[in-house]
Amino acid sequence: MIGTVVENIKLNDKYYYMIINNKDFVENAKVGQFLMVQSKEYDYINDPILRRPFGVCDVDYDSGDFSILYMIVGKGTMLLSTFKKGSKIEFSSPLGNSFTIQNEKNVALVGGGIGIAPLYFLAKKLKNNNCKITLYFGGQSETDIIFLDKFEKFVDEIVVTTNDGSKGLKGLVTEPFIKNIDYYDYVYSCGPKKMLEAVSKICINSGKAVEVSLDERMACGLGACLGCIVYVRDNDGNEIQKRCCVEGPIFDGSKVIWESVCRG
Amino acid sequence: MIGTVVENIKLNDKYYYMIINNKDFVENAKVGQFLMVQSKEYDYINDPILRRPFGVCDVDYDSGDFSILYMIVGKGTMLLSTFKKGSKIEFSSPLGNSFTIQNEKNVALVGGGIGIAPLYFLAKKLKNNNCKITLYFGGQSETDIIFLDKFEKFVDEIVVTTNDGSKGLKGLVTEPFIKNIDYYDYVYSCGPKKMLEAVSKICINSGKAVEVSLDERMACGLGACLGCIVYVRDNDGNEIQKRCCVEGPIFDGSKVIWESVCRG
């Protein structure tokens, strides 16, 4: 697919927010899905070569705009940050499975750093379904705490933590979360592996359902290359292989075999 | 060196004109010299990898601007055409030898297509030295005949030819040139190999001095890789090797062994 860059906003030195116009994409995108984005503007250049996966952060059905929220980590994201308003950009259709949208439940969203991206789209949908939502948002430091004003409209409560205490509570996001776990019916999480594992354990221990979004390295994004395998336990307790790009990126947090997960 | 793109003007679908600001460069650039330009904006990208050679087309000692005139042929020149005003661009210092500037002579400049680029700088200098200048300018077609208005200020006469007759006389640029050869004291030429060879032969036959600018493929531009060898005859008639990038790009047209020249 090809879209037009509507905006490519620098939020701070680490994070950018890109709005892209493509009606087809918007009509088909489900909450929790991702897309593979071509970070080069010119197809005659072969470095970088692979497309990069990003979660769908928001969609606007009226304008046909959707957005990605991205963190600068390497050459693909550096290149993305150079796209100007009005440029054409190439990407896949919406890929992967999606979050289950609960109805009229008390839900917790636990996000770590850039893991906040798909939770925004999710919060909007849950709000629509009359859920009561708490957002737990953890980061290294103040710069990682972005998008709060946008979340405020859709979530009922926001708890912020930073490792260095520069914003919100000092410490890990799992600390306030575990204190309130009993209150929630359903938990959604996206962020670093360690955080997802901790959140999942907390949920297992209190018997709460938890869905996590995993960020495995991907080449095709379509289920063909077998580069993004995650091991989960099936109902009989056997370890089975799942392709993060098609059977994921959303998994039942209680089933994931965390040693098999690679991406920090 | 690093400079700032002052302008990057599309002349037509095939030709662009880029003005770059760098005082150091301008102070040192000699007529007929070239520079190696990095066509990628970001050094974390490795494709294309080599810098591209371009002739110095013009310099402005007051503003510290210099310019290159380039034709889109492959990925390097395509990328160059995407540079925006204000971008930073990397390049070498002025490289290679230079044209000999005649004084108060009747000179002919014979340019073919993009070969016109270094002739502009040359025309200005020759005019300064009170030469009487005819520009013979040949192209495939109308689109190749660029920059005429700029040349008008510095040359006394312009003869244009195109292969398809869409502008000026129909035919090769050597046809009008050979008719008037007797009139000139000195000839300078830049363009496709076939043209340079023909111009050189005409000059040899009429005993006129001729300097040609050769465009060999280059990797280093500094005389190190030995990728740009041209064979010329020395005074004793022996075939000797010259590096186009340091002992060239300007050669005595009567000495060049044309079979050894590669670039069309």
Next chain:
Amino acid sequence: MIESLKINLCGVEFKNPIITASGTFGYGLEYANHIDLNKLGGISVKGISLKEVKGNPMPRIMETSAGMLNAIGLQNVGVERFIKEKLPALRKYDTKIIVNFWGKTLEEYIEVARVLDGEDVDMLEMNISCPNIKEGGIAFGTDPKMTYEVVYNCKKVMKNKPLIVKLSPNVTNIKVFGKVAEEAGADAISAINTLLGMAININTRKPFLSNITGGLSGPAIKPVAIRMVYELYKTIKIPIVGIGGIMNYRDVIEFYLAGASAVQVGTANFVDPEIPIKIIDELDNYLKCNNIRNISELTGKVEI
């Protein structure tokens, strides 16, 4: 049907010479929702073995300059499940099916070849060049005697299908392997598989791939692939399927001039799944503009 692109490879009629390369296109079905499989000349499926294989631990892939490293470890469902679960669905598409296969031992190679030879597939492609598994794979592709053994013995049990032998570029002299495979009865050669490479994460100080080394593919390796196809073309008479870094129709022409009679597109499928289809359209156009009646006229036509 584009007449200029129709080719005959070892008796099999392809509507065009663009085949998707093994391991980069799954079992084909994964791409069914993304591109029109009917347009492809053929599909070479992920390397099939006798039993299901789980592959290497993660991470398995890493990007490099103009290329990528992979160490999937030939994960596949095994020949039986492939035939039952994948082949019938795949057969619904109007494209040729090439089954890439391998074994841990000579016996496994022979058994998979025997089974597949009796199935509704168009060609077999023997992979003796996978650098990412401990047993089998590349060991058969880097020792001429073993290459001869495995090709000869598989051909002996194959009564119906043509056999392509896929060579490893990780050898001193690929001509030797082309020659040996031809002598042992191969109907065609495909070249190249991936170059053995490695990348280290300087932050963690660990290799990026759990398998330590992996196979390098993509435009980075195209010059090596072109050279090997050229060398093979001068050495053998059976047709060559050119593989390595193809991104557009110009690359396909380059492989043809070097000596290819068909090509496979690999890593490019990840860059943009439309690439094989785009190539087909562009090739048609190129041949028209250049008055070439059939692409086969270009095979080996590099002018030295």
Next chain:
Amino acid sequence: MIESLKINLCGVEFKNPIITASGTFGYGLEYANHIDLNKLGGISVKGISLKEVKGNPMPRIMETSAGMLNAIGLQNVGVERFIKEKLPALRKYDTKIIVNFWGKTLEEYIEVARVLDGEDVDMLEMNISCPNIKEGGIAFGTDPKMTYEVVYNCKKVMKNKPLIVKLSPNVTNIKVFGKVAEEAGADAISAINTLLGMAININTRKPFLSNITGGLSGPAIKPVAIRMVYELYKTIKIPIVGIGGIMNYRDVIEFYLAGASAVQVGTANFVDPEIPIKIIDELDNYLKCNNIRNISELTGKVEI
């Protein structure tokens, strides 16, 4: 003088491990007006032979994705003129001089080694891996017996200087060649030279290089080079000079982790002549930030 970068390679003290690679830096002097040669750890000069060599016909170079092909054909002024015309000027700079050399025959190798061993140079680097000449070069680097012969016999006549043997990547098993060179008396190994490649101009249908094939260098080949340095490190005890696609300090660290004790920067000199100097500054900074006292501590420290 940056303490963290000082290294000792076979008894020679380098101020830093950044050496410019043979053939990409001329005789050093070509770069004297462009960068400060005194900052470099060392310079490996263009491959020197007994007599002057004119090299291959043009064209000799071509760009590829993230790399380039060259078939210069070892053009050089010959050992005598090198010593008279180049060495004195080069010696004025405060950097180590490594003389890359080769021969068309065993005898030529020995004679050049003997002559250079008596001159004011710091080390010799024997090139048995040039893919671009008909006689000599790669022939010695792709046959273990010939490798042994040439290394053993050159070492016999060398009384003063350490000998680096530069290996070809165009072999099935580079460990064999590292081992053989070590046994024959090499003091160090450098790896890798270029991969043999080819590119065809589809418009003219001719190879881009007059020599038909050429050597592939640049970031495209880095994964192959890292893998080979890693394999060599596990196999031999003598130090390894890592070469292949180095563009920045991170690449240098990667080569060190794989097993290098010094590195050479090649194609990058064309991309930007400042790169070796930038790398030196960045390495210093990196080592400081990571509390590493000397870069040598990183050699072979990849964690498996």
